[in-house]
Amino acid sequence: MEQNTSSQENGSTSVARLPLSKIIKSPRKRILVTGGAGFIGSHLVDRLMEGGHNEVIVADNFFTGTKDNIRRWIGHPNFELIRHDVTNPLLVEVDQIYHLACPASPIFYKYNPVKTTKTNVLGTLNMLGLAKRVRARFLLTSTSEVYGDPLEHPQTEEYWGNVNPIGVRSCYDEGKRIAETLAFDYHRQHGVEIRVARIFNTYGPRMNIDDGRVVSNFIAQALRGEEMTVQVPGTQTRSFCYVSDMVDGLIRLMEGNDTGPINLGNPGEFTMLELAARVKELVVPSASWRMVDNTPDDPRKRKPDISKAKAILGWEPKVTLREGLPLMAADFQERLGLTDKKQQ
Missing domain, CATH: 3.40.50.720 (NAD(P)-binding Rossmann-like Domain)
Incomplete structure (x- = not known):
């Protein structure tokens, strides 16, 4: 000791x-x-x-x-x-x-x-x-x-x-x-x-806008009027x-x-195409996406088993993706100095 x-x-x-x-x-x-x-x-x-x-x-x-x-x-x-x-x-x-x-x-x-x-x-x-x-x-x-x-x-x-x-x-x-x-x-x-x-x-809010992670990428691209870039095949999942x-x-x-x-982590599992569709629905209805090459060693699936967190910590996530995406988008919109594109 x-x-x-x-x-x-x-x-x-x-x-x-x-x-x-x-x-x-x-x-x-x-x-x-x-x-x-x-x-x-x-x-x-x-x-x-x-x-x-x-x-x-x-x-x-x-x-x-x-x-x-x-x-x-x-x-x-x-x-x-x-x-x-x-x-x-x-x-x-x-x-x-x-x-x-x-x-x-x-x-x-x-x-x-x-x-x-x-x-x-x-x-x-x-x-x-x-x-x-x-x-x-x-x-x-x-x-x-x-x-x-x-x-x-x-x-x-x-x-x-x-x-x-x-x-x-x-x-x-x-x-x-x-x-x-x-x-x-x-x-x-x-x-x-x-x-x-x-x-x-x-x-969530304060993520680096151009940090290369999928949620920030999709929201920033949609707000800027760019096509969201979905890496092939689009069926890979994240939580x-x-x-x-x-x-x-x-x-x-x-x-x-x-x-x-x-x-x-949140055990809710979404494909990249499903995430792009959520951003289109909740952030910029006019948004679109295109398929691009995948990056090396990109995991095909990701979903946590949080049984230990529930049992030991009494913890499980409360905020759904549907609730959280607009909050993050509002922060990005303010930092990018953009008007409310959801209304367009």
Whole structure:
């Protein structure tokens, strides 16, 4: 078990520093959110701050995140923003660490695959090292991509996956797999409290408009009056979870007693053609689509089995795709500076 001394690898015998809340038994938590200026991270920060009883530190290098996502909290006495890349160590005293830092869109993680792998490996090592030193609870946001192109459907947490280790997506897929390995090894070897969430496709306001993921692609294309690009054959499936539901699941996992991994996602399954039809119906009735070539290693099916999340966390998504798509479209429309195309 972890002792009250810093790790031998840094050659120090000084007493490990603990968050003030652990010393004086304060109910206030100090929480670090890496990647907290990103899409899911900023919504998580909102929820943690709105409770009024947390101090939140965001660490982000702004590769895919933006200050606009967290602007409402800048200057708040319980909020701190650090421009930081998690591939470098970070020295802070916190009670909990939500580790979200990593590009999650194919466009971004393929842009610099080596850096993506470093973020998943070195970044996770650094944050686990921090959790070990200050005895913080650590939550890793892993991904459904650890299942690869699955041979089991729907995917349960016991499925080991079907991942190409040398493909163009491997920096992300295999990076998250090793991040899970590191989390469980720190748990077993050093007694670090860990929680591992396997996040399935998530959508909602603040997604990067041109990030290459299918929901944002379709909505942005439709609003701009462009044809939606459906990758052949169009029958491949995804399951879409609205961001508020995802944040609720992450907090429940962090505050619960199970290490995971636990699938978090919406088990509603839609083909790409069905999604395009929903965008046409709910966002831009005049929209159309065309078929384009598929990308390498694109999974044919994706659907979470959320039995564990229901049983252990009492969690299941509430927002349907029909309810969530217009909310996301309204955000995109405002950021694109467009008129209401749904009325056209």
